[in-house]
Amino acid sequence: MEPSKAPELFLKPYNPAEREPEILDAWEKSGYGNPDTCERAGVVDPSKGTYSIVLPPPNVTGTLHMGHAAMLAIEDILIRYHRMRGYKTLWVPGTDSAALATQSKVETEIYKKEKKTRHDLGREELMRRIDAFVEESRATIVNQTKKMGSSLDWSRYAYTMDERRYAAVVEAFVRMYDAGLIYRGDRIVNWDPKLQTAVSDDEIEYVEQKDPFYHFQYGPFVIGTVRPETKFGDKYVVMHPDDQRYKEYAHGQKIDLEWINGPITATIIKDEAADMEFGSGVMTITPAHSAIDFEIAQRHHLDAERVIDDRGILLPIAGAFEGQHIKKARAAIVDKLRAKGLVVKVDEDYTHNVATNSRGGGIIEPQIKLQWFIGVNKAVRFPDGKMATLKERMRESVEDGAINILPEHFEKIYYHWIDNLRDWCISRQIWFGHRIPAWFKDGEIRVGAESPGEGWTQDEDTLDTWFSSGLWTFSTLGWPEETEDLKVYHPTSVLETGYDILFFWVARMILMSMFLLGEAPFKNVYLHGLVRDGQGRKMSKSLGNIIDPLDMVAKYGADATRLSLIIGAAPGNDLKLSEDKVRGYKNFANKLWNIARFVLEHYDQHLVQVRLAQGDDELIDESMKVATSVSHHIDTFRLDLAADTAYHFVWDRFAAEILEESKPIFRGDDQAAIASRQYAIHKILDTSLRLLHPFMPFVTEAIWRELPTKERDLLMVAKWPV
RNA sequence: GCACCCUUAGCUCAGCUGGUUAGAGCGUUCGAUUCACAUUCGAAAGGUCGAAGGUUCGAAUCCUUCAGGGUGCACCA
Numbered sequence: 001m002e003p004s005k006a007p008e009l010f011l012k013p014y015n016p017a018e019r020e021p022e023i024l025d026a027w028e029k030s031g032y033g034n035p036d037t038c039e040r041a042g043v044v045d046p047s048k049g050t051y052s053i054v055l056p057p058p059n060v061t062g063t064l065h066m067g068h069a070a071m072l073a074i075e076d077i078l079i080r081y082h083r084m085r086g087y088k089t090l091w092v093p094g095t096d097s098a099a100l101a102t103q104s105k106v107e108t109e110i111y112k113k114e115k116k117t118r119h120d121l122g123r124e125e126l127m128r129r130i131d132a133f134v135e136e137s138r139a140t141i142v143n144q145t146k147k148m149g150s151s152l153d154w155s156r157y158a159y160t161m162d163e164r165r166y167a168a169v170v171e172a173f174v175r176m177y178d179a180g181l182i183y184r185g186d187r188i189v190n191w192d193p194k195l196q197t198a199v200s201d202d203e204i205e206y207v208e209q210k211d212p213f214y215h216f217q218y219g220p221f222v223i224g225t226v227r228p229e230t231k232f233g234d235k236y237v238v239m240h241p242d243d244q245r246y247k248e249y250a251h252g253q254k255i256d257l258e259w260i261n262g263p264i265t266a267t268i269i270k271d272e273a274a275d276m277e278f279g280s281g282v283m284t285i286t287p288a289h290s291a292i293d294f295e296i297a298q299r300h301h302l303d304a305e306r307v308i309d310d311r312g313i314l315l316p317i318a319g320a321f322e323g324q325h326i327k328k329a330r331a332a333i334v335d336k337l338r339a340k341g342l343v344v345k346v347d348e349d350y351t352h353n354v355a356t357n358s359r360g361g362g363i364i365e366p367q368i369k370l371q372w373f374i375g376v377n378k379a380v381r382f383p384d385g386k387m388a389t390l391k392e393r394m395r396e397s398v399e400d401g402a403i404n405i406l407p408e409h410f411e412k413i414y415y416h417w418i419d420n421l422r423d424w425c426i427s428r429q430i431w432f433g434h435r436i437p438a439w440f441k442d443g444e445i446r447v448g449a450e451s452p453g454e455g456w457t458q459d460e461d462t463l464d465t466w467f468s469s470g471l472w473t474f475s476t477l478g479w480p481e482e483t484e485d486l487k488v489y490h491p492t493s494v495l496e497t498g499y500d501i502l503f504f505w506v507a508r509m510i511l512m513s514m515f516l517l518g519e520a521p522f523k524n525v526y527l528h529g530l531v532r533d534g535q536g537r538k539m540s541k542s543l544g545n546i547i548d549p550l551d552m553v554a555k556y557g558a559d560a561t562r563l564s565l566i567i568g569a570a571p572g573n574d575l576k577l578s579e580d581k582v583r584g585y586k587n588f589a590n591k592l593w594n595i596a597r598f599v600l601e602h603y604d605q606h607l608v609q610v611r612l613a614q615g616d617d618e619l620i621d622e623s624m625k626v627a628t629s630v631s632h633h634i635d636t637f638r639l640d641l642a643a644d645t646a647y648h649f650v651w652d653r654f655a656a657e658i659l660e661e662s663k664p665i666f667r668g669d670d671q672a673a674i675a676s677r678q679y680a681i682h683k684i685l686d687t688s689l690r691l692l693h694p695f696m697p698f699v700t701e702a703i704w705r706e707l708p709t710k711e712r713d714l715l716m717v718a719k720w721p722v
Numbered sequence: 723g724c725a726c727c728c729u730u731a732g733c734u735c736a737g738c739u740g741g742u743u744a745g746a747g748c749g750u751u752c753g754a755u756u757c758a759c760a761u762u763c764g765a766a767a768g769g770u771c772g773a774a775g776g777u778u779c780g781a782a783u784c785c786u787u788c789a790g791g792g793u794g795c796a797c798c799a
Contacts, residue, residue, distance in 0.1 A: 012758080012759070012760085013759075013760060013761090014759095206796090206797085223799070224798080224799060225799060226798095226799085227799090238799085273799095274799085275798060275799080277798095278798050278799070279798080279799075282799090283798085283799040284799075285799075286799090290799080292797085292798090292799080293799080352797090352798075353797070407727095409726060409727065410726085412725075412726060413725080413726060413727095413793090413794060413795085416724085416725055416726080416794080416795065417794080417795070419795095420795060420796070499793095499794095500794095502794090503794090503795095534733090534734085536734095536792095567747085568734065568735055568736085568746095568747075569735095570735080570736080572727085573727090573728085573735090574792090575734095576733095576734060576735090578734090578748095580748070580749095581734085581747090581748080584747075584748070587759090587761085587762095590759065590760085590761085591758095591759065591762090593758090593759080594758045594759040594761095594762090595758070595759085596758085597758045597759080598758035598759085599758085600758095601758070602758095636738095638738095640735095640736085641736080644736080644746080644747090648746080655758090655759090655762095656762090656763075659758080660763085663757075667757095
């Protein structure tokens, strides 16, 4: 019995650029990304149940970066693994409108090219421009996502701004409004003078900055500030009730003093918010432009007068300074105070944190504004009948184990965040986004998708982009309609995302799902680290250290790119990625390719029944044990260890030892031993391909197609070995 | 200020619920290679596991303190 050559021995070396498009095509044609197709084809094991992941939708603004690539790799591994195990497996793709970031980006571009603002264009024209931009950008993202080998179900693709998602947003808003969770009110909010909108607490990023710190004489007191331009309206002077230095002053006492624009009457307020350790222990407050001051003012029922308008221009209260921009006015104000002899001293190098809008905006100026909020401390009735606040339910859902966060230490971070959570400002004064479904007429408010009738006008504002994102796990499945998908796939199995959006997104999905559905949006939260450069620095344009995933795919293949993002990446830890690493895994793909060549060269496809030699039997057993170990690691979300285990078995054990030991056998003339070994290594190759498929789907599928076995379906839906 | 994480070979990291001479990849050095391998194979060098205490028969692993690095939240007028 001569070992016959495989019918079409494939060429060396493995060339991903040539193979990947055909494989991609075969997957797409098969329709196996869709669980319904899988079920019809009989590759689903009904006893296993379902497995579902909703893809964190990339922003339509950009292109795919390494963070996305890592996310796609991780989720695709989980999905392919479960699909092979026979679960009815769904992975839903989508893209996010990223309202504020998108509008900001398009506006900036228009201004650069045409020197026009959105007000020059008008709402309709701006929306047209944004839509055109989104359309183009979205096609790019989708295409790139596919190239990573992501086995998503594109038939269920969702976009946060499409019709069905809009319906979900309106429904959510109405229900929350009716329950009293959503309210409208004058509150101090984070106002971005550049983008002309309010933003939520979580979108604020504090940036360290050095500024002069001024000490002014304020009647008998010395007060400190970095912002003299806010001080025009200061007529309340606050000190701690226990401060012995000021015990002679009584709460509510009036004091006449000389201030920027002449004599004023100040009122003494005793409040514990004043820090006795800081400066003189005395401060004046500006309730209209400071969250803390606003709180103090509310406690004592003080009035809050605006000093600065929406664009950062001083109002009439500033007297001679009216109409000036705060930036320019500051020095002049200090000069005036100095002329009056009210400047005590100036610390030039005072370091403090300035609030900025992290979504490409400007320096935040707190303003009192009429906005929409979600109350997190209001007790309401949930669908499961319980009375509780959103905050409580968000905490409980993790505490009682309905949601499991990995790595575990993020639970603590989550609790810490919840405990500090304040009402969520959900209205934005930008045009791109879901328009708030609220209607006004004669001081009356109605909510709903449609105008209640003649004469009602809709709110001009739009919703915070995270409002619609919060609905994502169920809006993608058809909610508020009671769809089959919703029944079958919700709660989803895993929510996998970067730890940097735990609060923005994960927490908000929990909030929304608990209130609207009465159940958790997912059973597991798996947080991956951020992808950094070889030196551990953030990848950024300015550093020029960006590694583009698509470049890596083109040069080394999608499989190598995926592996480089998985191996060495412990859950929640940042991953340092270098091109060398990707290149290293390209060698592994080639290794596997050559293993297959060797095995097929020594495979007799007419081999029907073999009596296995004992040693060969053990080799097969060994590969099954590896399979068990790989499964275990995937089940516990240690994809790094799972990939590493498979990698080492295939390279160090299978190739370096088992195949080497086989060579003398094949050179010998013991036909029974040859047949047994042929069978064994073929079987181990088969197992290896299945094990590696979730990690490196392309090369494994490419080899699978070359195997001389009849009536074979795609490896994508082949059975997992154990 | 409050909290969380990290500190193991030159570099990047594994070492889980404590148990034999502490592991891998990359890098370095040496050797082999017309036999599946645009390469691969073999071998070597290299670590007082951040520091100091403690618990224990036994600690890289558990506890305490400290130092350095990172991150989140809050924020000072």
